[in-house]
Amino acid sequence: MEDLILKHVSLEHPANQQSHETEGLSSKHLVVRRGEPFRVTLFFQGRLFNPDRDSLVFRAQLGGLLVKFPATFSKPQSYSQWNAEIEPGKSVRSQSVTVTILAPAFSPIGLYELCLHILTQPRQYSYRIGEFVLLYNPWCPADSVYLQTEDLREEYVKSDVGFLYMGTSKNVIPRPWEFGQYEEGILEICLDLLKISPQHRRNWQKDYLCRSDPVYLSRVVCAMINCEDDRGILKGNWSGVFKNGVSPSEWSGSADILKLWAESKFSPVHYGQCWVFAAVMCTVMRVLGIPCRVVTNFNSAHDTNANLVIEEYYDGMGKKLHMSKDSIWNFHVWVECWMARRDLGSGFDGWQVLDPTPQERSGGIFCCGPSPVKGIRDRHLNLIYDVPFVYAEVNADVHTVIVQNGQVLSRSVDKERVGSVICTKSVGSALPQNVTSAYKNTKAVMPSNRSTDGSPRSRRSYANREEKHTLALSMSLDKTPIAGETISFTVTVTNKENSPKILKEHINAQAKEYNSSPLETFWEVHNLLRLAPYEVKTTVHHITHSEYDEMLLGDGLMNLAVVMQDTGSYERVLVTEEFNITNPLISISMTGNDYVVKNEKREARFLFRNPFHIPMSGVLTVMGAGLLHKKVHSNVSLQPGEIMEEKISFTPKAAGTKMLHANLVFKNRPMVIRGFTTVLVRAT
Structure with missing residues (x-):
């Protein structure tokens, strides 16, 4: 037979x-x-x-x-x-x-x-x-990463494009990002990441067995995104000098980073900062099947001594001083992953914070989490992993101190600044979703740049929380600062007593990186003011583009401080504002019909006007997963006021919502100009 x-x-x-x-x-x-x-x-x-x-x-x-x-x-x-x-x-x-x-x-x-x-x-x-x-299977109710609705699975597992939110809480800037999980070879690179992790190399059998648990796997991935303890993907750099590497601001997607890492035989890619670390981790988690989203915490505290207090020091002229190891990042970006927490008992399932940016060690390695968001909100500081650290990032008090010759002249406390807004991309929308209330017992809302009457929001002094003052001080930006334009702001001081006062007004401006203290003063003003009893006096100040242009760093952030000193009583009141200068945008429009059809050739037009007073030159890069086969590059050189117009053809290869976006990286300024548009591609 x-x-x-x-x-x-x-x-x-x-x-x-x-x-x-x-x-x-x-x-x-x-x-x-x-x-x-x-x-x-x-x-x-x-x-x-x-x-x-x-x-x-x-x-x-x-x-x-x-x-x-x-x-x-x-x-x-x-x-x-x-x-x-x-x-x-x-x-x-x-x-x-x-x-x-x-x-x-x-x-x-x-x-x-x-x-x-x-x-x-x-x-x-x-x-x-x-x-x-x-x-992992978010579609399966028996899986510990199960998500209940299709729109959530579409957003947090299948979507390969999204937005990272940066800037400041009063001026949130969306940055397009291609997660790129469908690009050729990305899945295999993510599997390689697991095989070269220290956990696998130390005990491969235990590592394979533990991969059933997303809690375990998320910690492995979190540590492998940075290279501080292993052959991880990214090397962090906050120095502002990016020789022999790529400035973090120039990255626009995860796939390029993951491919460079693999092509270099798993040598770290230079360089990353918090949003790059988080976005790459989001890609890896979505590839492996764990629902993931990128989250931004505005005014994020780095509490090095775990006392839930961040101290900031200023001198009598309003200059911010480097006197504390603690810091407040204008924004800090991490990820949340969705999973059950059977290791913690009931009540802690759902979104978990994971932070791959190397700040502090957790269990001996540079990773953070998974920390249950519910545990952070309800102050369960005894939970693993790293709940106290994340709790401090969103809840620490800020103690602002004015010092002169080693003596404390004034002290104030702000309990609202840290974690003022926490947001992520909305499901099915480009708008940010406010998730602050998930972390904090608050009714915070997404702030606008303007108050309800159309006037700019102001920053008020919190000095009266600690000391009784006879002066009230506030400062407000007249409008959202835009690169190439003059920054205008208003200072208002109120005499709360029935006696005249002679005041010294000191105003100080310093450029800064998003995660560190400001640099040296580049602009300052000193005035003498006279106030009648109960008088309210307003002064308007201007910082011209030529005065701040060369001082601006990649994020366009500035620290502005006003100190008002009573010459009679030596009372001092301080008000500060950290704000970002908005870059102009690249305009993107489609020629022809409003809709786009799969496999039909279309053309897009890219426009940008140089708003600066000097010639600008750089490279324009256009990207679009599912729209363009590969990135398109072109050199750009613009005189002041000159308009760039580029036309680029593309043929969509997949139906659905896609994103066409462009970056203009200047060679003579540490600045990246961006633009994006969503494209709905029909099957026929």
Whole structure:
């Protein structure tokens, strides 16, 4: 009698990946999700498959771990084990057999090898029939990363474009970002990341077993995004000098970074800052199947001594001093990942903070989290991992101190500044979603640059919280500062006593990086003011573009401080404002119809006017996942007031909502001009 010989195997890539929501993740491997069955069809030669005498046993192997399970005609009795069901009907006494394989919803993720043993009297045969990648499954209720609705899964798992929010709480700036999880080779790079992690190299067997748990895996990934302890992806740099690397402001997507890392044989890519670390981690987590979103905390405290107090020091002239290891970042970016927290008990499932920016060690390595957002909000400071650190980032008090010759002249406390706004991209929208109330017991709303009457919001002195003062002081920007224009602001001082006063007004401006103290003073004003009893006096000040232009750094941030000193009583009142100068935008428009159709050629127009008083030159880069096959670069040189106009053709290769965006990186200024537009691509 002829033997039963395996001739061919179909892993049914298109059908499996469509049903598993993994289309586009890999052209090399079948990609499936745990807790959801996938189909494999076996084609035999020699004779027909006879279930009365032939048995099929599968073996799935992850590294050195393996599991064997027979193929049967019966429905599985338990979904807690690997199983294979032979589809009835045509599979009986046939030369082809279709088998449905199920990996339990708690299986370790990774690249599996699939083998088949054919047991037939009196012989048996073994075949290696292929590989498949197993991912977490947010579509499966039994999986610990399950998300309930399709719009959430679409946004936090499948979407390959989004926005990072930067600037300041009063002037939030969206930055387009391509997460790029569908670019060729990205899935495989993410799997390589797990294999070269210290946890895997130290004990591969334990690492494979623990990959079933997203809590464990998220910490592994978090530590591998930075390179401080391992062969991680990114090297951080906050010096402002980016020789032999790329300025963090110039990155626009994760795929380029991940590919550079892999091409360099896993040497760290230079350079990253917080939003780059977070965006790359978001890509890796979405690839692996863990829902993830990028979150920005405005006025984020770095509390080095864990006392929930950040101290800031100024001299009597309003200059901010470097006298504390603590700091407040104008914005800090991390990620949230969605998962159950069975290790913490009930009440802590949901969004978890993970911060790959290397600030402090956690368990001996530079990572942070996963910290349950619910635990942060309700002050469960005894929870793992790193809840006290994140709690301080959003809740610390700010003590502002004026010092002169080693003596404290004034002290004030601000309990509202830290964590003033926490936001992420809204589901299905480019607008930011305020999630402050998820972290803090507050009714905070997304601030506007203007108050309800249209006037600019002002920054008031909080001195009266600690000391009784006879002066009230406030400062407000007349409008949102725009690069190339004069900055105008108003200072208002009120005499609260029934006696005249002679005041010294000191105003100080310093450029700063988003995560550090300001640099040296570049602009200052000193005036003498006379106030009658109960008089309110307003003065308007201007900083011209030529006065601040050369001092601006990449983020366009400035620290402005006003000290008002009573010459009679020596009372001093301080008010400060840290604000960002908005860059002009590149305008993007489509020629022709309002809608775009898949596989039909279209043209986009890019316009930008040089608003500066000097010639500007740089490189324009246009990107669009699913729209452009590759990035388009062109050199740009503009005289003051000159307009750039570029036309670029593109042919959409996929339907859905896409993003076309452009960066203009100047060579003679540390500045990146951006523009973006969403493109809805129809299938026909």
